[in-house]
Every structure is written in C-alpha cells, then in structure tokens.
Amino acid sequence: MTAVEGELGAAGLRRLRESRGWSWADLARALRDTARDLGIASPATLPVSSIQRTVARWESPADRTKPGDRYQYLLARIYAKTSTGDWDLGTGSDFAKLLDVLRDFGTAPQRIDRLIDSITHARPSPRNPARRADDLVDHLAVTVADLNQQVGSTPFVRLQLQLAPVLDACRTLLTGPKPTIDLLILATDAYALAARLAFETRDDDVAMALYRDAEATAARLPDRSRLAAVLTSHTMVTLHATDDLNAALQLARAATVDAHRGSSHAIRARAHAVHAEVQARAGDPSAAATALDRAWKTVDQLSVGDPFAAFNADRVSGFEGLCALYSGQAHRADDLLTRSLTSLTGARDAVQRGIGATDLALARLGLGDAAACVTLLHEAVDITATTGGRVPAQRIGRARRHLRPWREESFVAELDDHIHDTLLGR
Template sequence: MSAHGKLVGAATLKRLRLARGWSLSGCARAIIDKAAELGQPLDVSVASVQRTVARWESSKGPILPGDRYQLLLAHLYARTADGQTSLGAGSDFAELLDALAHLGEGEQRLGELRMLLVKTATDGGGGLLALLGPSTQLALSTVLADPSRLDEGLLDAMRLAVGDVNGQVGSVPFVRVQLLLAPIVESCRRLLDAAVPEPLLPGLQAVAAQAYTLAGRAAFETRDDEASRALYAEATAAAGGIGSPWRRAVVHMSHALVTLYSTPGIEAAQRLVDAAVRDARAGESVTVRARAHALQAEFAARAGKERHAQAALALAWYDMDSDRDGDPAPTSFSPAHLRGFEGVTSLYVGDPAEAHDYFAQSAEALKAPRERVQRAIVSTDQALARIRLDAPESAAELLHGCIDAASVTGGRVASIRLRRARGDLRPWRREDWFADLDDHLIDSLGA
C-alpha cells in the first residue's frame, strides 16, 4: 500500500468521525460503548482508545485498525445518525471499507466484514434497502412515485444491490436472501408496469430478470415451489425483452435445476435445458454457452446417454477454453464448476473412481463464500462416488462436512442429495458410523 493511499485512508476515517460530531475522545467513548453493547467489552481506558484513534488518523504514519477495532467501527458506521442500517454505496459503512482498503486491509477481510453486517441487518429485520445508500433509497422512492424519473444511475445502483445479494448466497440462509430481495422484486414489478423512459426499459428488464431469477431460486430453496414457478416465469419474460439471448439462457438453466428437484421425472427440466442451449448458442456469452453445454451433459448422463454426454462436455470445454475477452458474463462459470459436471457425467455413465477425482478437484477449487452451496453439492456427489467404490465409511466422513454446509445455507438441493446418499448407505445401517451420520442429519436438517 502506498504512503499516499494510507493518507487517503486516514483522512477518510477522520472525515467520518467529524461528520458524526465526535471529538477523538467522543469517538473513543462510542467505540467502548459499542463493544459493551455487543457483549465484547474493552478492558481499556477512554484515553487509551483515544490515542489509538489518533494513530489511525495520523497525517505522518497512519496505522490500520486491528481486527477487533475494525469490527466495532463497522457496527458504528453501519448505522446512520437516526439509527437506520445503511450499507450501500455512499453510506458511511461503504466509506469505512474504502478507508480500510487504503490503509492496507485485504479484500477477503473486507468481504467478511460486509457479510457479517448483512447478517446483522437481516437479523434485525432489515432488507435490501440496507444495501442501498441513503441517496439511492431516496431516488428509488422518488421513481416509484414518478416512474418517468427513472435514470441510469438508479438502474446501476439496483443492479449492484442485486449483485450484492447474490454474493451473499452461501454466507446467509436462503430465507435471508428472500428478505433482502423482496423490496427490489416488488420495485421492479411496479416499474415494469409503469411508463418508464423507453431507452431505459432493457436495463430495467435486465435488473428484473436477475432479481426474479435469484428470488425464484430462493423460493425453491425454502420449499415454496408455487412462488418459485411464478418468479421464473416473470424472469423469463423480462429476459426475453432485452434482446440478449444469453440472459434468458441463464434464467432457463437456473429454472431447469430447480425443476429437476421439484417435478417428477426429468422431461420438464430437459425442455428447459434444451431452451437454454438454444439461447446460449444464439447469445454473445461464451461462458454462458459453456455452462449450458455442461448442463446438457449432466442431463444426458442422467438419461444414460453416454455419447451425448461426452459430446456436450467436449463442447463445454471448447467454449471454456475459447477467447472470452469482452464476454458479458465472464465470471458466471469456471473450470472448477465444469469439473463438477465431468464428475456427474462419470458418476452416471462412467468410472466412479474418475468421478471421485473430478469431484475432489472441483471441491478444492470452490472456496469462495458464494460457492459454498455448490461445494456442498459437489462433495456430496463425491461421497456417492466413494460408496460406489465400496468405501462407505469414508463417504460418511465426507458427508458430515456437507451436512454442516447445508445447515448453514438451508440449501434444498444439497439436502436432497444428502438424503439420497444416506439412502445408498443403508446396507451399512448397523454400523456405529452410520448411526453417527443419521444423528447428525436429524440434528442439523431434521431428517
């Protein structure tokens, strides 16, 4: 971190403090009070904390606040002067994170602070409005009253907010994802039914398609299949009006996986996969096309069509290895995800040992918080491969970690796959390790 960057961080901390009307000692008292409120009292004097605050703001050699103080500052600045939670762009909390970054804090730690405060916001009954800065909240209220005032700035803020919620998947339960999304889903519905400026309609439809798709997934994960189907229908309609077929392909793929686990048979889900492949091939995102071909391979393998599955996998790898410069969705699918699809294909129509290795490679690479749900699914499939390799106890050991991950997020797909794996282990139901696994499942997932 450059010396200039550190000075910018120090100046930002000072500006935040002064904007709250705090002297150095006043800021120290606020920190001490917040620590006590959180049940983490600081065993130090006001004078000691005051000196620490001064070192953060020094114009000569500012220092980065330690982890504990970062947490306390995050809780302080996450609330506005009137006590409302505000975490979005332009908020004091966002400025705090920017200051900490200038002072040398890494992205992972800043992400952890943000996730923690999002959890706190939803614990307190807050929703997506907490992820919108004060000016954006005002702008959204104004536009809902007069849709003709919609502008690019508000669309960008809404897009970022939905992306922010999407980033919480794997870190917060899906019921909280629903809570966060509800205001923007309703806002999109109202605006799409209103007379917004015509040039901005595709942008609004893109935001709506993303919000509805994520909300449909969350509704499915919380076992509200009727709401899920309705949201996916809205997402498909919104994406269809944008003029970018890859966006509708993304909706179809998410809908296909949900349908696979909520509708008997695979025919309905297969139709969605076929539609996704058609749209992906007509679209400009090579990454989305790779994902569509990977999903096509999984469904072919589930149907026992080995040649079709291998052909689709080859197309997926061809797409993944292609030049993706300028791809509108470059991070939506990765080689680690594709390894998981290779594993599923091998599990159904190939060698379980090969499947196990593919799953292991995929799980090892899926480390981001956003990928926690997918990693639990991949690891559960890896356990299935171990069962087929006649290593049931080793499979059970792996499943314990999958249960913990599924219980954190409330993921329905992971839970379904876990129960199937448990069923495959029934021949060993008299073993002590099977009883331990059963107890863990019941304690964590209720079944």
C-alpha cells in the same frame, strides 16, 4: 427471548394494532394482502384465520412468540404507511414504534438495520421525487448483486424479504413506455434470484412463475446470453423440485439454442454442461458425452471480459464428474469431482460445496470406501446446516440411502446422529 422481552414486545404490538382500531382479523388481512402485493407466497396463500392465530400468539406474553423475518418485513411495510396511505418513517411514526417493539422482542440490531434499509429503499424519495430512473436502476442493480453474493451465508427467507422491494420497483419501472437495456438486465436478474430463493424456501409454484417472468424479460434483450442463463437455472430447479426429466430436458435444449445466439462463451459452456447432466440422469450417456464435449470446446474460448466467466473449466469438471458417477465410472468421477470441489473456495460457492461433497461421497462409495464416503457426508451436513441449501439436503438423503448395506457400522450410526441433530432436530 426472555420473559420480560416477550411481555414488552407483545404489549407493544397490541398497542400498535389497537391504535389503528384493528382487530386481529384486520391485521391478519393486512398481512395477507401485503404479502400478495409483494408476491410473497406465504402468508399470501394462507387463510385469514391461520394468520390471525399467529397474530394472537405474538400478543400473548405467555406464548413468547415473536414475528419471524418474513412477518417482520410485512409488518414494517404496513406500519411504514399511515392509515391514509402516506409513507411515514420519522420519529414518532408507527414504523418507528414497530422498530422499538422488535427491539423489545430482542431482535438483533443488525436485523433492525437491514429492515430499515429495505423499507427505505421501497419508499419513493420525498426529497427527490424526480429522481432519474437510470440512477434508481443502478442503485437496485447494486442491491441485487449484493444479495446474490449473500446466497449461502444469509438465510434465504431474509434475502427474499430484502429482495421484495426491488421486485416491486422493477415491476413498476417495466410499465414505462420503453424499458432500457439496463432495466431489462436488472429485472431479469432480480426475477431469477427471486425464483432461486423461492425454490430454496420450497415455494415451487412461485419459483416457476418468477422464472417465467425472468425469461419473458430476458427475451426482450438483444443478447440472448442472459435468457440462456435463466433457462439453465430453471432447468436445474425443475429437476430438483419435480424430478420431471422431460420438462428439464426441454428447458436444457432451449438454453443451448439461446446460448448460441448470445455472446457469452461461459453461458454457452454452462448450457451444454447442464444439458449433459440431464441426459446422464435420463440414462443417455452418449448424448451426455456429446454435450460435455461441446461444453469443453466452448469453455476453452472463454475471454477475460465475459461477465459470466465464473463458470469455468473447474465447473465443467464437476458436471463431467457427475455424469461419470451416473454412468458407473467411480474412479473417473472421483478424480473430476475432487478437482471441482477443490476449486469451490468462494463464499458464494458454499451451497455448491455441499452438493459437490455429497457427489464425491457417492464416488468414494462406488470405490468401496464407505468410511471415506461418510467423512465427506459429515462435511456436507455441516455446510448444509449453515447454508440451508435444499439441493445438498436432498443429495445427503440420497447418499444415506446408498449406505444401507453398511447400516450396522458405527460410522453410519454416527452420521445418522449428526444428520438428526444438525439438520432434522433444529
């Protein structure tokens, strides 16, 4: 952002605020309250005084600070409505003026387009107030599926903001007398994705609450496969957010029970594979082996029409390789993790590739090849810098600790520089 852009944007934000007769504190309260209504943990949990200082920085040309993605969306939600609460997105509206302000701040056109799209989806359609609920559900389902495909290629905060109006719509639709199956599936998927995104942005309390919402909604579906899918995701997030093996084990067991009540063999295989990983981490290789055997037997029954068929034999290999790694079987872990990593070629697999690369790096270290370990960690660092994945970042730190005996080697020093410059120094 140039000095001129900063001055224009700051002046425009100040004019918008003053046109409503608001002080900095008034706008700060509006931002906090809107965040609370939408379930956006930050700034919902911040004191007004803290948000007020942020607003003041935006309006200071000398500070050259512009609203980030999260605040841009909240400002858009605020200025998309008039002081009387009516939606107004037309020419000359406060919303249109805000978009001009964001352009003055140097915001990319693609970001402006996504912001317009998000607010348009959040607004009730004035042209068709009787729009059928099932059409709306179909539209929202496509939106959730599209956002889900962007995980790993679009910043998590941006995905959160685009998902917020979908969550808002789901909550409203679920208050109806008898939610349809399609609505329950949509809401389950939206809550589960929101939980994953909250975890990635380190809003763990919000993530856990959203998982509970997803599970409560999925429990209303006649097929338990979706509930099992949510529980497996909840298991892994609990494991990585809290290191609470007992809590993770309870969730993993519940997932296997519900998976066997559902129709998807892919989800059944995933539930057993996740259960195996938790058992391996807990130091019970026998229980892990039993769970893996069940995963392999189930994955052999996969059918083409299974909606969760992305979880396949290659994914089971990854889980088995990780279990082998935990039990000290470096050669076996190397073979299995190599097979799994080679299969992760899709854009949606980027975060998992970062995780798999660090796991394989530890297997190579277990084989005594520290240099090969470091080569894989360089790859994982680059992937993690692009995706922002929280779990691969944790895994990189863990792998680096295992490299302490080689800390005097130049290749470890180069890795440290890469981690600092790419992940810590950004």
